[in-house]
Every structure is written in C-alpha cells, then in structure tokens.
Amino acid sequence: MVLVQQTQWGIVEAAVLRILAAGYTSFEALALADAHTLATLCKPCAFYTRKAVALIRIAQHIVTLPDGFVSLVTGERSALRAGLLTLPQIGRESADTLLLYGGDHPLFIVDAYARRVLARTGIYADQIDCMRASYDAIQQVIEADIGPVDVATARELHAMMVESSIHHCTANNPRCTKTGAVRRFVDPRKCDAHCPPCSGCPAASLCLYHQNTIVLG
Numbered sequence: 366m367v368l369v370q371q372t373q374w375g376i377v378e379a380a381v382l383r384i385l386a387a388g389y390t391s392f393e394a395l396a397l398a399d400a401h402t403l404a405t406l407c408k409p410c411a412f413y414t415r416k417a418v419a420l421i422r423i424a425q426h427i428v429t430l431p432d433g434f435v436s437l438v439t440g441e442r443s444a445l446r447a448g449l450l451t452l453p454q455i456g457r458e459s460a461d462t463l464l465l466y467g468g469d470h471p472l473f474i475v476d477a478y479a480r481r482v483l484a485r486t487g488i489y490a491d492q493i494d495c496m497r498a499s500y501d502a503i504q505q506v507i508e509a510d511i512g513p514v515d516v517a518t519a520r521e522l523h524a525m526m527v528e529s530s531i532h533h534c535t536a537n538n539p540r541c542t543k544t545g546a547v548r549r550f551v552d553p554r555k556c557d558a559h560c561p562p563c564s565g566c567p568a569a570s571l572c573l574y575h576q577n578t579i580v581l582g
C-alpha cells in the first residue's frame with residue numbers, strides 16, 4: 366500500500382518479493398529493520414528512501430498496539446481512519462484500503478481509477494464532479510447511493526474499478542471497444558488467471574464518454 370504510491374504495480378510486486386526474501390515477514394522484523402537496507406530493497410519504487418522509513422515507523426507503531434495489526438483496523442471507522450492518517454505515508458486512500466482489506470470495513474475507495482471510470486461514465490455527473498471533488502465528498506455520494514453493502518461486495522466493487530481502468534479505461538486512449546490491455550506480473554502464476562479475452566469495456570453501453578466519442582466520430 367505504501368510502496369505502490371506513484372509507482373507501477375510490477376515494480377512494487379518485485380520489491381515486496383525482495384523484502385520478504387530478505388526475511389522481513391512480520392511487523393516485528395520490519396520494526397527492527399535498518400532504513401538503508403530496507404530502502405535498497407524498495408528501490409526503484411518512487412521515494413523509496415522515504416517509504417522505507419515510513420514502513421519501519423508504521424511497523425514500530427503496530428508492534429506497540431495491544432493486538433498488533435488487529436488493533437489498527439478494528440473499531441469505529443472514522444476514529445480508526447483519523448488514527449491511520451497520523452501515520453507516515455498514509456493518506457485517505459491508503460487508510461481506507463487498510464480498513465477495507467485489513468479490517469473488513471465495507472467502504473468505497475476513491476482512488477484515481479474510480480475517479481476516472483466514474484467521471485467518464487457520467488453516472489454521478491448530476492451530483493458531483495468525480496475528477497475534482499474532494500475524496501470525502503465523492504465517497505459520501507457513492508456510499509449514500511449504493512447503501513449498506515457487505516465487505517465482499519465492497520471489495521469486489523473496488524476490484525472492478527481497478528480492473529476496468531487497467532484493462533480498458535486507461536488514462537489515454539481508453540479501449541472502449543477493444544480487447545483489454547494485457548497485464549503482466551512478476552509472479553507468472555498470476556498471469557495465467559488474468560486478462561481474459563473480451564470484446565471491449567463492459568460499461569460501454571452506458572458510458573457518456575464513449576457515446577460522445579461515437580457522436581463526434
């Protein structure tokens with residue numbers, strides 16, 4: 366979560382594998398890590414020196430909690446989030462990612478992928494500007510609209526936003542009616558189950574951006 370900020374996932378995946386191979390497989394081990402050694406393992410992730418220090422500080426905080434990581438993500442959502450935001454390299458998106466996947470809180474993550482898909486499809490265009498509005502404002506609109514959901518549904522929704530953006534709703538030249546862009550992973554096992562063939566973005570029939578592109582030719 367920290368390493369992926371401003372960094373492609375493939376680079377992060379390789380860094381995580383290096384960190385694990387070096388024996389940093391617990392918060393206790395990370396808390397005792399040497400910052401320079403960890404930074405070397407994190408390289409070439411963006412801001413790897415700063416991120417290595419942040420990872421160590423986060424781990425040092427977690428090992429002081431009564432139930433470790435469980436204490437970090439268990440309890441009332443807004444209070445937990447406020448606490449997470451005091452940690453280095455943790456912003457709203459990172460805090461919510463921890464709460465959704467680590468703490469089973471069914472929330473909507475307003476990452477760049479979600480902003481792009483929502484803005485282009487125009488689903489909420491009459492209520493909010495999904496590219497420019499604040500993180501919290503967009504989250505409130507969407508959570509009010511979809512209503513209470515279970516954590517599996519919330520995770521699936523986030524995953525669908527990410528998948529849609531990676532394969533179809535790319536920053537430039539979205540692949541509305543083309544087969545999705547292929548994703549390669551450092552771990553080849555992931556590639557086998559990824560990128561199924563398709564004929565285009567599943568949102569094309571309801572997407573304002575796509576409809577306008579057709580009209581404008």
Ligand code: SF4
Pocket residue numbers: 482485486533534535539540541566567568569570572573574575
């Ligand atoms: S139809 Fe095109 S612009 Fe619309 S969400 Fe899909 S990829 Fe993005």
